[in-house]
Amino acid sequence: MLHIPSGIIQDMIAHARELAPHECCGILSGKKRNVSEHYRITNILAKMTDGDLSRFEGAKLSDLQRLSPEERADIAFQMDAREMAMAQRDIRSKELDLIGFYHSHTFSPARPSQTDITIAMEFESYRQKLNLPEPLHLIISLENPKSPVTRAYRIQNSQATEVSIQPAGP
Numbered sequence: 716m717l718h719i720p721s722g723i724i725q726d727m728i729a730h731a732r733e734l735a736p737h738e739c740c741g742i743l744s745g746k747k748r749n750v751s752e753h754y755r756i757t758n759i760l761a762k763m764t765d766g767d768l769s770r771f772e773g774a775k776l777s778d779l780q781r782l783s784p785e786e787r788a789d790i791a792f793q794m795d796a797r798e799m800a801m802a803q804r805d806i807r808s809k810e811l812d813l814i815g816f817y818h819s820h821t822f823s824p825a826r827p828s829q830t831d832i833t834i835a836m837e838f839e840s841y842r843q844k845l846n847l848p849e850p851l852h853l854i855i856s857l858e859n860p861k862s863p864v865t866r867a868y869r870i871q872n873s874q875a876t877e878v879s880i881q882p883a884g885p
């Protein structure tokens with residue numbers, strides 16, 4: 716169970732709406748599974764080169780290379796590394812834990828795509844060296860624009876398992 720203040724859920728949804736049709740992304744922190752802070756992070760995928768895109772799975776890669784940078788950002792995301800480092804410094808200075816990452820799906824359901832799982836597993840491959848706790852992965856879906864859906868997942872061994880979200884206070 717993940718506890719998130721309703722205000723932070725509302726802000727993640729607002730962030731998703733502001734960037735739509737592009738995907739938004741960000742970081743959640745707090746203590747154990749009680750979120751208390753969130754950080755909006757820039758989606759830099761729009762600026763990536765073809766070489767950077769080689770991490771994406773085969774079928775999707777050729778599609779991505781054919782798209783304009785702006786179109787790419789509509790279907791995937793990559794967090795700005797400098798902003799991520801700043802957020803992590805802030806988390807450490809407040810003696811909080813990194814709880815998870817969030818991003819939006821503008822036109823698809825709130826469950827991890829194959830690319831999301833690939834990126835999560837890539838992060839897993841070096842996470843322990845960085846001495847970071849296992850993050851949860853949250854997705855805000857605007858598939859039905861009038862009723863956004865937010866879900867959280869653990870991603871281990873290329874499998875996503877849902878973790879329920881409990882809105883907690885303001």
Ligand SMILES: [Zn+2]
Pocket residue numbers: 818819820827828831854
């Ligand atoms: Zn995704």
